[in-house]
Amino acid sequence: MPALIQPAPHEFAANYLITEDGLAPFFAADRRVKEGDGSQVASFVSEGERWVVKLYYQGSGIVHPGDQLPGGTDWRLGEMREFRLTIARHSDEDPVGEQDFNAHLAPRWQGMEVRRSDGRVTEYSVPPQVEEGVNVRVQGSNIEFSRYLPLLQRAADAVGIRGRYFDAPHKHSNIQDAERYVRVHWKDSGPIHARDGPIASMGHLLESDRAGYRKIVQNDDDEQGRNVPGYYHTVTLGTRRIREAFPTHQLPKEVKHYYAREAATKSEKGPLAHPKLGVSYQVSRWDETLGATQTDIEQLETELDQTLLSVLAESGLDIAPSQDDGPYVRDAYFGATLSDNGPEPVALDLTTIKSTQESVVIKYLADGLTDVQFETLETLVTDGGIVSTGDIASQNDRHVGSVRRALRDLEELVEWKYGQVSLRSDYIAELVHQAVEEARDAFRRVVDTSATAVEAAQRGLDETMSVFVAWAARHDVDVNDVLNSREARMRLRFGRADRETRRAIREGFRIWTDANLPPERYRMARVQFGDGSVSQAWRYLDPG
Template sequence: MTHVAPAPHEFKANLNFVKHGLSPYWALSSLLIDQYDGYADELEFQLQGEMWEVRFSYNSGGIAPRLSDPINSETLLEPKVHLSGDGERKADYHIRPRFAGMQTPDGDRINTPFDRGSMPDEGVNVRIQGSNLEHDEYAQLLPQAIRRLANEAGNGFNPKYIQPRNIHETSNCDEYERYARLRRSMNQKVIGTGGVLQKLHHLLVDQEGVKYSLDVDNEDVVGKMHKLPLRRSAARELPVGNRGKQIKSYLLKNPNSVDETDSTYHPKFGVLFRKSLNGSTVPWSDLDDLRRELDETIINLLYWSGVPTDPDHTTFVPDDHFDAVAHNGPTLRLFDDPTPQLEASQDALLIRQLRELTDSDMEHLRAMTDGGQMHYEEVVGEAETSVSTLYRTLQRCDALLESDNGVVRWRSKKMRQDIKAVCERVEDTVEAAADSAARLMGMDPQQLREKGSAFQSWLNRYGAELIENDHEISQSAHIKVEAVLSRYRSGSGEFIGKVLDYLEVCWAKAGFDKPLDGTLVEYNTGSGYEEIRIGSFKDQRIR
């Protein structure tokens, strides 16, 4: 299947060079000061077949020179090379000296990787910030630009100093964004009600470990800016990689400044890797893998939104840097939409939790349904209970609620909405499920509590219920399981065969009159329901 090729956008990285120590730094500093008097602009060089405007300058920096350094200044200057190419293709290079034991002029220690025993004592760091270039272009353009600056001044510069092949393994990337430009009409499928951003926010963003929420700005026009940052804990719920990412759909800052004939009238849809969402950078050597992950995330989010992913200009709008052509690199994988399974898992969790609630638990949950969070004193006051009772509720309902510094909040917005719906429909449901199970099995509810606690625990654990036959009293039972189970031992969910083995033990302990053989078990696969009858050939083959 052919997919559109996303394009690069924002990029930030660090390149470290150690093979020649500080020699590249001293050579570049000498070129800048001695040949260009510290500044040069309005230079134009052809690099890799493209014309680039070049600016050569420096920052004063904050690194104190060593006594042995050939410089009479409080700080070491830090050369900068700025490149501007076609359209918005830009690359900023900030070249900084690195050596063990660096200090500020005030004597404060500056920690760098060069303080580690495994690193050489000296080297050069190049801080890169740019846009609309592929990541390998940044490493290729810098040595070419420096060599042209040296040639322009009639000087030489060792071509081996800052070559891509000499990039050290500690080099890394902390921001990388890729994007496609969608027509506004198509973008509504992504950002609108029921779109993939809303669904992911609804199911993931309030889970433990995720601190952000969907940021929506429709002030000037619908779709001006929609951002959904997902930390690794949330991103791992998606099948496309496990790195934390920010999903973005955005228009110009002044979206009404252009009309439909301008490509920028239509929004960019991008995915951004950011260090702050992961707690770590990506090694430079892994950037091909990161690029593929970002591209696959874009394509799959569009696919899950019902947006065609082939390079059709009725869907995508070419701009100066996004060509809207077919992807020709390694195959981009398509995955099934995970949101139905995520929702099914949360539904099963909710069912299991509801079956274990006390009356006071329900009062606390009912008090919490009007908002996402409340102070514990407000919850107790609203429910007319005590702090100790609320504490026990928080222990029992830890899958639904969490408490931090006296503030009680829902772990998931979906959980809050579903509980609110339950509270609106049913007032006295705490014992209803157990009573129904007892009646269907021909037992007194008290008898079930005394003898069938293991079976009731099985029902609770898997969000299961006994289904009543509307037409006649059946000699065999019908059990519906809401928890998502796997047909295979190696699947992502709990294996159905193991669950049935556990059911057999619990059934025997309960002493039911009805035999387990012949019982119909209907279980959730995440994409639908399957049936299996206990004792059948299918059951024996699975177990």
């Protein structure tokens, strides 16, 4: 595998629960703040880099425990405080000033109480395995994820707190936020945020639009109302949806194409005129937690980087540029460097998902719908949400039993649970809506295409032929010629000879061979374009 573009770390947040020395780190922070009349400032060197650190205190909403904690530890502090360390790269080495993090130290003990903003006092939940300890919440940016804990240790030593206190965080430590990114030249980033690009496609095509979590944002105007194409485009996928595109992944994520707020006023020569493509961990989108061990960090980085590289590759961007920086733009923290240690991109196969869903719709509509089935689908696309079987029956003056029988025969198009019905995906909904709107014409069209698929099945061809038929219908392949004549040369017709056409021809070849059809017949197909020019399919199958 060639060396690939290496994403850079952006945001990161984690809770490190420190328990081996009980409250010793907290008491040490209190002592050092008092010795420094409210703060301590120091500097240190890590991996040849200069860093500065400041230790200071803040007020606390924790209720004073009295003279002694429930576990027997004496509490000799009259005022409740919490402590912070700001840790930043020296300004001589970081002129942008955005490579830093803050570490918030707060005590923890069983039975600890906190006073809420409304005055109520409630017990704070502390893991039962922890009698006493310190929680350190770190939050920063532009630092490799695995460096936060070592930097915290060096910073603590520098201000007079033993760094070894933070050697072994408790297993309940967890990562709360993380993002990795690349910066792409604005002239090259269009395919990422295009209407049919990977960000939109992942949101519209994956799994059921009524199950799991999916959020799509497509905003092309900045806060001042200036048009900046691709200004803020994101798709957020919960764990159920992320596995549709990345079967080995576990973490929910957001894929985001975005510009800096001031991008419209910046010169193209500077990095802020160009967008970032970032992938971030979304802790709120699942019920589990991601630990903070080195193994957890490696899993996190692998999943984020693999998602990012896959989106770049799906967009047609070079992920292994051999000349200069390719489509990437360097900034203070993203160096556009290549690495051969990262994960390989995954083929998103969004076209396959789309083709499969098209073939499902074609199959059902071509087989012919009963009146009840048609009315049921019409109600679903008109309503645009989850509908009960009773609602469908009432709106169409049908018996609810008839609706249920109709739904049983539409299981690949609809989800039906606990009496609630919805279409299986947003894309299926679009296809069905189109069929309903076009009525007889749409039915006649898909019946013709499906009749060929049925004929293919009768000839004993692999069932994946239905996926090829859907692909062929979308790209105007003469399907009857493909199936009915073994000798005639296959024809593929496309509008333009561009990158998207090359991708479609390759996709068709893969589907064709998956259907156990002779590869040489496809390779020798005649490709005709809208301007009248003609070529051969094999010319477009070379990955170079």
